[in-house]
Amino acid sequence: MTLLEVDALDAFYGDFQALFGVTLHVEAGETVALIGANGAGKTTLLKCLVGLIGGRRGEIRLGGESIGGEPAERISRLGLSLVPEGRLLFPSLTVEENLLMGALNRRPGRWTLARVYELFPMLRERRRHWPDALSGGQQHMVAIGRALMSNPKLLLCDEISLGLAPLVVDQIYESLGHIRGEGASIVLVEQDVKRAAGAADRVYCLLKGRVTLHGEARGLGLEQLSRAYFGT
Amino acid sequence: MIWVETIINGVLYGGLYGLLGVGLALSVGVMRVVNLSHGEFIVLSAFIGVSLIGVVPWLHPLALLLPVAVIAFFLGFGLQAVLINRVVTRPDPFAAILLTFGVAVVMRNLMVEVYGADPRHLQAGQLAQASASIGNLHVGVLPLLILAVSVALFTALQLVLTRTRFGRIVRATADHRDVVRLMGVNPGRVYNLVMGLSLALASVAGMLLAIRASFTPYSGVERLLVAFEVVVLGGLGTFWGAMLGGIALGVAELVGLRLDPNAGPLYAHLLFLVGVLLRPSGLFRVRT
Amino acid sequence: MTNVRHAYRSWAIVALCVIAVVTAPWVIGEGVQRFLSEAMLMLAMAQMWNLLAGYAGLVSMGQQVFVGLGAYCLFFASISLKVAPFWVLPLAPLLCAAVAAIVALFMFRLREAYFAIGTWVFSEVVSLLISKTEQLGGERGVGLPTARLVDPRWLEPLTFWISAAIAVASVFGTYALLRSRIGLGLMTVRDNDVAAASIGVDVWRNRFIAFVIAAAGCGLAGAVSFTATLYVAPGFAFDPNWVVAMMIIVIIGGIGTLEGPILGVIIYFALREALTVVFGLSAGWYLIGLGLVAIAAILFEPDGLWPLVRGRLGGDWLSVRREPPAPPRIVAATPAAAGVRSSPSGFGATPGDR
Numbered sequence: 028m029t030l031l032e033v034d035a036l037d038a039f040y041g042d043f044q045a046l047f048g049v050t051l052h053v054e055a056g057e058t059v060a061l062i063g064a065n066g067a068g069k070t071t072l073l074k075c076l077v078g079l080i081g082g083r084r085g086e087i088r089l090g091g092e093s094i095g096g097e098p099a100e101r102i103s104r105l106g107l108s109l110v111p112e113g114r115l116l117f118p119s120l121t122v123e124e125n126l127l128m129g130a131l132n133r134r135p136g137r138w139t140l141a142r143v144y145e146l147f148p149m150l151r152e153r154r155r156h157w158p159d160a161l162s163g164g165q166q167h168m169v170a171i172g173r174a175l176m177s178n179p180k181l182l183l184c185d186e187i188s189l190g191l192a193p194l195v196v197d198q199i200y201e202s203l204g205h206i207r208g209e210g211a212s213i214v215l216v217e218q219d220v221k222r223a224a225g226a227a228d229r230v231y232c233l234l235k236g237r238v239t240l241h242g243e244a245r246g247l248g249l250e251q252l253s254r255a256y257f258g259t
Numbered sequence: 260m261i262w263v264e265t266i267i268n269g270v271l272y273g274g275l276y277g278l279l280g281v282g283l284a285l286s287v288g289v290m291r292v293v294n295l296s297h298g299e300f301i302v303l304s305a306f307i308g309v310s311l312i313g314v315v316p317w318l319h320p321l322a323l324l325l326p327v328a329v330i331a332f333f334l335g336f337g338l339q340a341v342l343i344n345r346v347v348t349r350p351d352p353f354a355a356i357l358l359t360f361g362v363a364v365v366m367r368n369l370m371v372e373v374y375g376a377d378p379r380h381l382q383a384g385q386l387a388q389a390s391a392s393i394g395n396l397h398v399g400v401l402p403l404l405i406l407a408v409s410v411a412l413f414t415a416l417q418l419v420l421t422r423t424r425f426g427r428i429v430r431a432t433a434d435h436r437d438v439v440r441l442m443g444v445n446p447g448r449v450y451n452l453v454m455g456l457s458l459a460l461a462s463v464a465g466m467l468l469a470i471r472a473s474f475t476p477y478s479g480v481e482r483l484l485v486a487f488e489v490v491v492l493g494g495l496g497t498f499w500g501a502m503l504g505g506i507a508l509g510v511a512e513l514v515g516l517r518l519d520p521n522a523g524p525l526y527a528h529l530l531f532l533v534g535v536l537l538r539p540s541g542l543f544r545v546r547t
Numbered sequence: 548m549t550n551v552r553h554a555y556r557s558w559a560i561v562a563l564c565v566i567a568v569v570t571a572p573w574v575i576g577e578g579v580q581r582f583l584s585e586a587m588l589m590l591a592m593a594q595m596w597n598l599l600a601g602y603a604g605l606v607s608m609g610q611q612v613f614v615g616l617g618a619y620c621l622f623f624a625s626i627s628l629k630v631a632p633f634w635v636l637p638l639a640p641l642l643c644a645a646v647a648a649i650v651a652l653f654m655f656r657l658r659e660a661y662f663a664i665g666t667w668v669f670s671e672v673v674s675l676l677i678s679k680t681e682q683l684g685g686e687r688g689v690g691l692p693t694a695r696l697v698d699p700r701w702l703e704p705l706t707f708w709i710s711a712a713i714a715v716a717s718v719f720g721t722y723a724l725l726r727s728r729i730g731l732g733l734m735t736v737r738d739n740d741v742a743a744a745s746i747g748v749d750v751w752r753n754r755f756i757a758f759v760i761a762a763a764g765c766g767l768a769g770a771v772s773f774t775a776t777l778y779v780a781p782g783f784a785f786d787p788n789w790v791v792a793m794m795i796i797v798i799i800g801g802i803g804t805l806e807g808p809i810l811g812v813i814i815y816f817a818l819r820e821a822l823t824v825v826f827g828l829s830a831g832w833y834l835i836g837l838g839l840v841a842i843a844a845i846l847f848e849p850d851g852l853w854p855l856v857r858g859r860l861g862g863d864w865l866s867v868r869r870e871p872p873a874p875p876r877i878v879a880a881t882p883a884a885a886g887v888r889s890s891p892s893g894f895g896a897t898p899g900d901r
Contacts, residue, residue: 077441099440108441115438119430127424128431132443177442293660345846352659353606357798358845360608364791365838368831480787484671487664491657525675528668535665536653 030055030181030212031076032088038068038075038236039082045071046236048085053181058203058213060227060244062220064256067233069216070112073183076214077109078102090180103132108179112186112216114170116158123154125169129176136178137209143172146202164195168202175206182206185216200226220252234258264397265513271402273509274409275467277502279482280489281413282461284501287490289433289453290347292355296338296363297461298483299370302476304331304462305469306370309379320381324408324466328459335458338362339451347450363479370476378473381466405467412460413502420498429453461486481524488531568711572704580707584775586816587714588768589792593800593808594717595764596793601803602725603757604737606659608790609666610765612673613643615784617766618773619683622691631696632774633705636767643766647759655751667787674785688780691773706775713771717764722805729756737803791834795841801851810853814840 031053038046046068053059063069074080076087078099087095094102108129116125126140144151147168158166167187174182184203188196196219203226207213217223224230224244232240232255240247240255283297304327311323342362346354389400420426429449432439436446465482468474488508493500508527515526572580592614599605617639624635650669657665678686694702724730732753735743744750769789773779792815800811815837822833844851 079437079440099437100443100445103441103443111438111441115435117431117434117438119434120427124427124431128427128439128442131428293664295664342842342846349849351849353600354845354849356606356660356663357794358842360791360794361798361838361842361845364795365835365842368834368838371831372829372835484664484668488668491661491665519679521679523675523678525672525679528672528675531668532653532665532672535657 028055028091029053030057030090031214032086033072033076034086034088036072036075036085036087037083038071038080040071040080041082044236046075049233049236049238051231051238051241053212053214055180055212056210057229058207058215058227060223060230061214061216061233062218062223062230062252062256063233064218066235068236069233070185071236072233073109073185073214073216076102076183077107103177104134106134106178106180107183108174108177108181109183110167110170110174110185110187112189114166116166116169116173118158121155121157122150122161122169125158126150126154126172126176129173132177134178134180138175138178140176143175146175146205147172162195164191164198167191167195167199171199171202171206179211181212181214183214183216186218187215188217188219188222196222220256224252232256261517262514265517266510267398268402269510269513270506271398271406271509272471272513273506274406274502275464275471275505276485276489276508277493277505278409278412278460278464279468279486280493280501280505281416281498282457282459282464283486284490284493284498285416285460286454286457289429290343290450291352292343292347292359293487294343294454294457295356295359295483296366296479297359297457297486298479298481299363299366300331300334300458300479301461301465301468301482301486302474302479303334303366303370304328304458304465305381305474306374306379306476307331307462308381308466308469309374312381320383320466320470321404324463327466328462331462332455332459334455336451336455338458339454340447343454344447344450347447363483367476367479374476376475376477378475379469380473381469383470401470405471408463408467409502412463413498416456416460417498425452485524485527488527492531492534568708572707577703580703581775582816584707584710585772586812587710588772589796589815590714590808590812591710591717591768592765592789593793593796593812594721594805595761595768596790597797597802597805597808598721598724598757598764599761600794600797601807602730602733602737603754605754605758606663607666607758607761608663608787608794609668609670610761610793611785611787611789612666612670613647613762613765614769614772614789615670615677615779615781616646616673617643617769618779618784619677620766621770621774622689622779623683625691625693626689629693632691632693633697633709636709636770639770640763640767644759644763647762648755651755651758655754670785670787674781677785678781684780686781688778688783691777691779694774694777706771709771713764713768717768718805718809720764724760725805729753733757788834795837797851798841799837799844799851801853802849804851804853806857807851807853810856811851814852 029052033049033051036046036049037044049068049072051059061069061072071080075083078094078097078101083095085095086093089105089107092105094105094107097105117128120128123140126143130140144154149165150168150172153161153165158169161169171184171187187199191199200222203213203215215223215227224247227244230241230244230247231238232252234255235258239258240251279301283294286292286294286297307330308320308323308327311326312318312320342358343355346358383401390397391400391403420429428439428444429452431442432444432446432449439446439449468482485508489501489504491504492507493502493504508530511530512524512527515522519526571583575583592610596607596610599607599610620639620642621632621635624638625632628635650666654662654665654669677683683689697705725733732743732748735746735748736750736753769784773784796811796815797808798811799814800809801807818837818840819833822828822836823830848855
């Protein structure tokens with residue numbers, strides 16, 4: 028069944044319109060990539076999904092239920108979890124405390140603190156450290172782990188490869204593979220088109236707040252993607 | 260000998276000043292709001308104590324610490340929920356300052372109308388005079404008790420913030436008020452609880468201060484300035500730093516009074532100004 | 548209305564106001580004069596606070612220190628030099644400017660709320676130091692015996708005229724300052740000090756200038772204010788209620804506008820007279836009332852009441868808003884090269900017009 032449906036979504040920051048009639052959907056168990064240049068509206072779209080954007084028009088449905096007007100505090104309980112752009116870990120909390128924060132709204136499911144440590148073993152060694160003592164890649168792992176702790180139906184990942192060395196990105200994407208394997212659905216926002224298309228089932232491309240392309244990841248050619256990404 | 264006693268007494272009362280400040284440090288650290296009515300709530304707690312004593316005169320004022328703290332908690336909760344939460348999300352950093360300043364003006368003058376401008380005092384009876392002898396030193400029993408209460412409350416606050424789930428939520432909300440919403444936390448509600456806690460701590464300090472010295476509805480200003488100086492000296496939002504800041508101010512004030520009996524809080528203020536000159540980010544930075 | 552007639556009208560209004568002020572002491576009673584003097588001095592102080600908070604982004608809760616220092620300066624200069632107080636009036640703002648310059652050096656290290664309360668602490672320190680100094684009158688304060696050097700018939704009128712002059716100077720002086728380059732710098736700093744710094748605006752210097760000017764203004768107003776009461780003591784001179792009044796006036800009237808404090812003063816005094824004279828309430832109640840109005844203003848109309856009134860009155864009286872530079876006129880070599888069909892009016896059409 029369709030896990031997430033977005034219908035003709037407009038989003039505003041005050042008077043400024045950031046999204047224009049965005050329509051997309053995610054099926055249960057899928058990984059969908061959302062690509063686009065800086066400022067295309069990818070983060071805005073994710074923020075709309077989790078309820079952090081007030082100025083909105085259009086429909087958002089999770090598992091058939093409309094979540095459009097719900098406040099962010101309640102949406103997390105409905106099974107949507109976000110790994111925010113820039114990680115946004117809590118600097119006053121240790122690694123383990125950060126992970127535990129993610130569990131405040133936990134739904135029944137397979138992800139526990141122990142399983143997150145299995146997925147990211149190096150975090151277990153550093154569980155009492157402050158986040159700023161960790162490397163960029165490790166911080167990303169904490170952010171992902173924190174989002175997993177609530178056992179989301181749909182995991183939203185905003186630029187999880189940003190600023191990381193390729194080897195580290197490989198590790199992160201490998202862990203995403205494990206997460207997929209557990210049955211989670213994922214929306215992957217990336218600037219790195221190859222990575223995203225490689226990891227996803229379907230791809231949507233945004234440009235200046237509009238969907239310019241969507242289709243099966245395998246079927247999209249580089250030229251097609253470039254045009255949709257940059258505009259003509 | 261008299262100097263050592265003065266310094267020791269300064270340390271003991273400094274604990275009280277630290278308590279005055281820690282409530283403010285809590286609201287500043289978590290909500291980034293300087294509550295300018297903090298001083299007025301300190302004085303109001305003392306007036307409530309006085310009113311309650313009128314109802315149960317056979318009770319010692321110290322026994323009223325808890326009930327008054329509970330009342331203050333609800334007042335703080337209400338203040339935050341009804342007024343301050345409306346301006347906390349505004350980008351303008353001054354809205355909250357000006358709002359709480361307005362609240363302070365209203366409270367101060369309302370207290371004058373209701374309670375009158377005469378100085379009041381909370382009688383501690385024999386306890387106030389009692390003094391213990393440690394070796395050659397005479398130390399007041401009441402100051403020792405006050406220090407014990409201060410340290411106990413500080414420690415309790417520290418434990419709550421670092422070891423409990425609530426403390427974790429508070430720290431996380433202080434870090435990123437929007438991200439915590441993603442985890443189901445309503446920042447407004449956290450702020451309500453924190454402001455309640457802040458004023459509850461302030462009320463204990465207010466009651467203890469009222470036992471030590473007389474107060475009027477206008478005393479709030481002085482209390483606020485002390486609390487504020489404690490927060491700044493201690494490092495703008497850290498807690499044990501506030502305790503140390505309070506002790507420094509207490510010592511400065513009592514030593515100053517010995518040198519110069521008319522000085523009032525002058526030497527404490529001067530210490531603060533010197534501290535700002537030397538290190539505006541605080542003299543005692545201690546991580547929470 | 549043509550520019551010429553507009554100018555005539557403005558000058559006519561100015562002339563009328565000057566005549567009104569000059570002749571007032573013969574027309575209105577002493578009580579009214581004193582009331583108006585107080586109101587005008589309060590306007591000047593409010594303009595100074597507004598300059599700081601509304602334009603320089605500095606909330607000062609210790610501004611009363613300059614009110615008091617101005618008064619003390621005037622009193623002691625007048626007494627020791629044995630001249631009538633009005634002759635030494637210019638010394639008050641000068642002293643305050645000097646003190647402000649020194650205070651700024653360490654107070655400017657504090658940001659926002661910390662600056663606000665830091666200035667308050669400074670005020671308390673000055674107040675305490677003066678209270679302890681017997682030569683300066685100590686806690687009891689001093690009177691102004693040299694006021695006898697002024698002919699008593701002229702004391703009230705002189706105070707009135709000087710107050711009016713100070714009020715006018717505060718309004719138009721601030722206006723001139725804000726329309727100058729310094730003013731432009733100030734407003735960029737207020738809006739976004741990081742952005743301002745990045746384009747080369749000297750944030751510190753702009754704030755410093757505003758702080759010194761505001762100190763001088765408050766010192767001058769304070770000096771005149773206490774000359775009228777013929778008595779100064781630390782409790783009154785450094786009373787935080789001075790800055791309470793300034794803040795309430797500016798918040799209710801309209802922060803960050805020049806007309807706001809004028810409206811605020813009118814409301815402040817109207818409310819005060821209504822509550823104390825009409826309803827017979829004590830001074831405490833009017834402060835409570837004003838405090839509640841200020842709270843309501845911050846919650847519901849943080850820009851004050853002036854923006855609401857401005858619409859009804861058809862525009863700004865004293866706008867310091869700048870016009871953006873006009874868009875460039877693009878003149879093509881030939882209409883064809885610019886891709887524009889030539890129109891009867893010839894050149895000057897912008898590309899894109901069809």
